[in-house]
Amino acid sequence: MRIAFEEESRRWLISNGLLEAAFQLTPSGDFQFQDLRHLSTSWTKAGIPAPSLIRFRIKDGAQERWWDGTAGYQLLSHRETPTSRGGRQLSITLQDHARRLELTVDLEMFPKDPVLRYGVRLRNLSGETLYLTGADMLAVDLAAAGGNYQALRVEQWMPVENPADFKANISPLDPSGKQLVIESGAHGRDCGWLAVADGSGRGLVAGWEFDGRANAAISHDALRDILKLSATIQGIHHPVEPGEEFTLPRAFLGAFQGSFEEAGWVTQRFVENALARQPVVRGETVKEFPFVGWDSWAYGQALHETTLRRNAEAAARMGIELFIVDLGWARNMGDWHADASKFPSGLRALSDYVHLLGMKFGLHVALAESSPHAPVLKQNPDWRSSKSYGYYGADSLCLSHQPVKEWITAELVRIIDEFDVDWILQDGENMVKECTKTTHTHHPLDSNYSNAVDGLNAVVREVQRQRPDVLWENCENGGNLMTFQMVQQYVTSILNDASGARSARQAVYGATYPFPARYADRYMPEERLDSYITRSYMIGGPWIFMNRLTEMRAEDIQFAAEEIARFKQIRPLIRNGRISRLSPPPAEGITDAIAVYDPDFGLGVAVVTRDQSPDSLPRVRFTNLRAHITYLVWFANDSRSLTMTGQQLAEDGVLIFLPLAQSSEIVYVEALR
Ligand SMILES: [Zn+2]
Numbered sequence: 001m002r003i004a005f006e007e008e009s010r011r012w013l014i015s016n017g018l019l020e021a022a023f024q025l026t027p028s029g030d031f032q033f034q035d036l037r038h039l040s041t042s043w044t045k046a047g048i049p050a051p052s053l054i055r056f057r058i059k060d061g062a063q064e065r066w067w068d069g070t071a072g073y074q075l076l077s078h079r080e081t082p083t084s085r086g087g088r089q090l091s092i093t094l095q096d097h098a099r100r101l102e103l104t105v106d107l108e109m110f111p112k113d114p115v116l117r118y119g120v121r122l123r124n125l126s127g128e129t130l131y132l133t134g135a136d137m138l139a140v141d142l143a144a145a146g147g148n149y150q151a152l153r154v155e156q157w158m159p160v161e162n163p164a165d166f167k168a169n170i171s172p173l174d175p176s177g178k179q180l181v182i183e184s185g186a187h188g189r190d191c192g193w194l195a196v197a198d199g200s201g202r203g204l205v206a207g208w209e210f211d212g213r214a215n216a217a218i219s220h221d222a223l224r225d226i227l228k229l230s231a232t233i234q235g236i237h238h239p240v241e242p243g244e245e246f247t248l249p250r251a252f253l254g255a256f257q258g259s260f261e262e263a264g265w266v267t268q269r270f271v272e273n274a275l276a277r278q279p280v281v282r283g284e285t286v287k288e289f290p291f292v293g294w295d296s297w298a299y300g301q302a303l304h305e306t307t308l309r310r311n312a313e314a315a316a317r318m319g320i321e322l323f324i325v326d327l328g329w330a331r332n333m334g335d336w337h338a339d340a341s342k343f344p345s346g347l348r349a350l351s352d353y354v355h356l357l358g359m360k361f362g363l364h365v366a367l368a369e370s371s372p373h374a375p376v377l378k379q380n381p382d383w384r385s386s387k388s389y390g391y392y393g394a395d396s397l398c399l400s401h402q403p404v405k406e407w408i409t410a411e412l413v414r415i416i417d418e419f420d421v422d423w424i425l426q427d428g429e430n431m432v433k434e435c436t437k438t439t440h441t442h443h444p445l446d447s448n449y450s451n452a453v454d455g456l457n458a459v460v461r462e463v464q465r466q467r468p469d470v471l472w473e474n475c476e477n478g479g480n481l482m483t484f485q486m487v488q489q490y491v492t493s494i495l496n497d498a499s500g501a502r503s504a505r506q507a508v509y510g511a512t513y514p515f516p517a518r519y520a521d522r523y524m525p526e527e528r529l530d531s532y533i534t535r536s537y538m539i540g541g542p543w544i545f546m547n548r549l550t551e552m553r554a555e556d557i558q559f560a561a562e563e564i565a566r567f568k569q570i571r572p573l574i575r576n577g578r579i580s581r582l583s584p585p586p587a588e589g590i591t592d593a594i595a596v597y598d599p600d601f602g603l604g605v606a607v608v609t610r611d612q613s614p615d616s617l618p619r620v621r622f623t624n625l626r627a628h629i630t631y632l633v634w635f636a637n638d639s640r641s642l643t644m645t646g647q648q649l650a651e652d653g654v655l656i657f658l659p660l661a662q663s664s665e666i667v668y669v670e671a672l673r
Pocket residue numbers: 384385386398400401435436437440442
């Protein structure tokens with residue numbers, strides 16, 4: 001890692017040998033992004049004489065205006081510091097000419113990724129309260145230097161009238177400068193990520209680390225030769241007291257060369273190396289992660305300890321490692337004590353039994369919801385957020401109201417201790433509530449920001465500080481908060497709930513562009529199993545059975561146990577590997593294929609699924625392997641074993657025997673040394 005400063009020109013260069021970025025404070029005091037260089041292919045995006053990275057709106061008394069990199073800044077200081085996970089950070093501190101604000105631009109790089117992470121902090125020097133009323137987390141303008149730009153965005157899960165379901169949308173950028181908009185964050189349409197590449201495959205990825213709503217945009221203005229990015233927080237009105245320093249949510253910008261598969265890989269690797277919460281318990285990385293789990297929702301809220309014990313016994317026999325009690329265990333939402341009619345022996349007794357069977361105990365908590373009949377809302381009716389989202393009849397709580405935050409934090413710690421919880425399945429409807437109340441401790445116009453950062457994020461962070469050995473799964477009635485803030489607090493995320501086998505494959509196909517495979521957990525509701533069903537859930541993060549194990553036929557139980565053993569064999573690959581899409585997105589009438597390779601391309605696994613296609617002998621071509629390496633190829637069902645080079649696997653491909661209209665095969669490839 002190299003950080004250099006040229007005193008005379010006030011130019012900084014930050015490089016990790018993979019990516020190099022240069023910034024300058026010009027003689028007139030403008031802070032500019034000078035260029036971004038992808039060192040392995042040596043392509044460069046030149047900066048343009050325009051402000052960069054700094055873009056926010058301040059309300060200062062009666063005045064309200066946008067600030068950017070052109071405020072006649074003076075350089076106060078710059079310093080280099082080590083950050084977590086081997087990163088290094090250059091912090092450049094500037095002061096505006098009127099001495100109302102001090103700004104620090106943090107530029108961070110990690111050793112193995114062609115990615116620049118950055119953020120802006122601002123300190124109020126004015127002596128009066130200032131309000132931050134707008135913020136762009138991705139204020140980047142670069143020279144376009146190319147044409148035929150295509151952008152990729154991936155949807156979240158929204159089961160509404162116009163549903164969104166992890167579709168990967170590739171669209172050309174209009175060279176007239178028309179914006180392509182990405183609506184991210186809680187209850188937004190898209191994941192908080194974008195990728196863009198020109199006709200020669202010179203590409204950028206960008207992600208922003210914010211759970212509230214943000215609208216990102218990208219545009220290509222060919223006439224002025226500008227590629228313009230932004231990601232603007234939709235609703236912030238945050239007081240910054242005199243002397244206080246406020247930190248804006250961070251973002252990152254990475255470079256790649258090639259297809260959008262490369263864009264995904266650059267992002268996934270960076271997320272694992274730099275951002276994602278690791279599955280660490282008592283200081284040790286959990287080797288069995290991602291787990292095979294079971295969830296009680298096949299019984300809905302009609303839970304009973306006897307049924308759950310029988311399911312726990314069956315689960316343990318099948319090799320399931322995580323046993324989750326879903327919604328319905330408590331007296332009521334918000335009244336987080338076990339329902340004694342469902343758990344006459346107590347919920348702790350069930351947790352102990354699950355532990356005795358060798359599994360981890362997971363519990364569903366809708367931490368921002370409460371029944372109107374729960375004592376907490378009877379005693380504190382004003383703790384509701386101004387908008388309620390009706391999660392199974394509950395009212396919503398405002399997590400950024402200080403008393404609510406303190407109460408739910410203490411409740412979560414108590415729940416963890418009382419029931420010996422290893423895993424929290426966080427759930428609810430829209431985890432970033434809208435609340436415009438004037439009676440709460442947050443500003444009424446600051447809901448989107450404060451319910452995300454000071455609400456949800458702060459609650460989870462504090463509980464995790466107090467109880468660091470509990471792993472958290474992200475859910476908000478499905479994968480509806482697919483952000484790069486989310487990955488920092490949760491070890492996995494639900495995708496499209498228990499929507500069935502084909503949907504599970506579709507969701508994984510899209511979600512694993514921006515996110516590592518372990519953030520694609522799948523819920524399997526089926527009880528009658530065959531290879532088509534089980535393998536539709538095989539690639540991804542935790543594989544969670546959401547069925548009645550005690551009602552499964554013996555042959556299905558036996559088959560499930562064999563398939564669980566297969567999953568456990570391939571999960572080290574899933575944990576660290578690179579997803580490669582070998583077909584168009586899964587759909588009825590075609591055969592789809594998705595692979596995961598280890599980072600050195602020595603080992604790979606592909607799941608090939610025939611979904612009512614007429615072709616019983618599809619040919620699958622393995623892209624992205626090493627052309628000149630010889631691989632041994634074998635199968636889960638088929639007894640053939642083949643020896644082929646990476647080039648043959650890519651060009652000729654492999655014929656897969658899939659005699660049934662809905663069936664699936666697993667193909668293994670391993671480099672011969
Ligand atoms: Zn509120």
